[in-house]
Amino acid sequence: MPTKERILGAAEELFARHGFEGASLRQLTAAAGVNLAAVNYHFGSKDRLIEEVFRRRLDQLNGRRMAALQKIAGEPDTTIEDVLAAFIVPALELSHDGNGSLFMRVLARAFAEHDDTLRKFLSDNYGHVMRQFTAEFARLLPHLSKEELYWRVDLVTGALTHAMSGFGMIQRKSDVPEERHREQTAAHLIRFAASGLKSP
């Protein structure tokens, strides 16, 4: 496997487990089986490596989210549940293949960090996704004020981030097949979020 890929994989795992400051380049390069200087050679700095870890997954994740949203946005028979599925299912698919589930924990950390540089990077590169989804929610919930809508979307985001970063019930029991678990998880998340969004 190419050196860059091995570094990115090890970085994802160690950032999820110990945080961005808690994971050192020495642990990281040792886990990847590469030389210490390889990070600065291939990525320039640790901060740029962190950005690459996000870029690699978020390009794919948000690409799928936007594709799913485009299919239903503006259609007359689209439901809240459809929009939530377009947002949630790609994230669960990411969790399913390879070490993608670790990335959701990295993403949860990025929310917890109030680091301005990182937040600006995420907002600049992927803020349009949340805006598009919010616009579609606004279309389907026309009776809500803008403030009320933002509140509810914010709370849904928190619930999903928490759940998908793997703190609670999302762990699959060993006797449930992977795909069935993913369906059940999606059903739980969508039902809960839809109720919250539609609350009177």
Added chain:
Amino acid sequence: MPTKERILGAAEELFARHGFEGASLRQLTAAAGVNLAAVNYHFGSKDRLIEEVFRRRLDQLNGRRMAALQKIAGEPDTTIEDVLAAFIVPALELSHDGNGSLFMRVLARAFAEHDDTLRKFLSDNYGHVMRQFTAEFARLLPHLSKEELYWRVDLVTGALTHAMSGFGMIQRKSDVPEERHREQTAAHLIRFAASGLKSP
């Protein structure tokens, strides 16, 4: 102000802003206006200081939560909204006085950290609070399976942690008085969480 209090206050602020590993004892003691060695003299180590930061706020917060829950637990006319209020309002009161709002951000970080030592400390000392609230939810939602209930409580926890750590809408607009803002926030959170818990 006593040295210990000044350290705890500065620690709360810097841990919220830069994380546990990101905030150094040198920044911390400089912000508190005390000598570098004071932390190890009064608390023994940085890890014990972290625990004290939690203990100081959580003893008060969970005391109020349990007191509010005791008043309504088991009563025939108690509603889901009552139980949620017993959980949420003390946290918002904490956010209101002094630098308590910073503590909710520290708490959100503790959730994001998968540090086993810290998680065990929180579970050992304050796990009974979540269990009591969950038991009361179970009484009011008897039609839910145990698994379904855990799912929903977990999602509610995520939404509230996210909201109260101050990422989104919770910031008070300057033209809204503090107490009114707190009431509005509580109403938003309770309505959303109640809908999610009661979803069909």
Added chain:
DNA sequence: CGTATCCTCAAACGATCGTTTGATTCCTGC
């Protein structure tokens, strides 16, 4: 074969980390 380019490597850089030390100051009880 020669050489240019990409990559890897061990070693070192200065900075900063949490912690410890030992001297000094502060304050209390006798």
Added chain:
DNA sequence: GCAGGAATCAAACGATCGTTTGAGGATACG
């Protein structure tokens, strides 16, 4: 007023951090 523990202080400890360096290996093209 003075002894003695409590508290504060500057300074240093060894360890680890992200980054840089310069030499050497690997590979492809003339």
